[in-house]
Amino acid sequence: MTISSNLAALNAKIEIACQQAGRPTKAVRLMAVSKTRGAEEVREAILAGQRLFGENRVIEAKTKFSPLREEFPDLELHLIGPLQTNKALEAVKLFDVVETLDRPKLADELARAQTKTNRNLTCYIEVNIGEEPQKAGIFPQKLGEFLGYCVKKRELRIGGLMCMPPRNADPVPYFLKLRELAIRHNLPHLSMGMSGDFEQAIRCGATEVRIGTALFGERSVQRP
Ligand SMILES: *Cc1c(COP(=O)(O)O)cnc(C)c1O
DSSP, X not given: OOHHXXXXXXXXXXXXXXXXXXXXXXXXXEEEEOTTOOHHHHHHHHHTTOOEEEESOHHHHHHHHHHHHHHOTXXXXXXXXXXXXXXXXXXXXXXXXXXXXXXXXXXXXHHHHHHHHTOOOEEEEEEOTTOOTTSOSBOGGGHHHHHHIIIIITOOEEEEEEEOOOTTSOSHHHHHHHHHHHHHTTOOEEEOOOTTTHHHHHHTTOSEEEESHHHHOOOSSOOO
């Protein structure tokens, strides 16, 4: 299989899942998760029509995407991995959306970096939807308070919510819970669903599905 045929197959599956859910196809975007992949693989996806990419490390993303963005100015890049506060400035310079905002200190640093760079990016709040102690993300019951802090106190533009349900569990109840939170707080974007469960996520209201393996193949470097 090639990246371009995988991409076509995925887009067809997304379209079918949308039809089954009674949602317009353009309500769901495929994000190509290109962590650990080389620039050549990313380029192959771009040439096949892909424009939205997700990376989980700032420096890796910068090295890979800075040259590609010169060549393809309409790329959109999201950060989907944990962000250390000391990399907030780099992140604000590089990404269009930071999907992993999950603590007040990071909100502070992102706000400061935006003022400094005169950039205005969108953030999604990462929710620890399974309330797992070892995992990143704000707990569901803290979301309202944290959202208030980000919007009122730090004037961040919060566009949506992101989650990673617990491994080896049925993801559907978690997807539905994230949707409920998004509706309650009037947030339009829901980043949820990966290679193994994106069709279920679409049925539950995902607006972005984050797909790595099913597009590029198995990762040789194992990493969350
Ligand atoms: C790696 C990763 C993905 C993609 O996972 P696949 O199973 O390869 O599709 C999605 N979201 C996040 C946050 C990731 O780190």
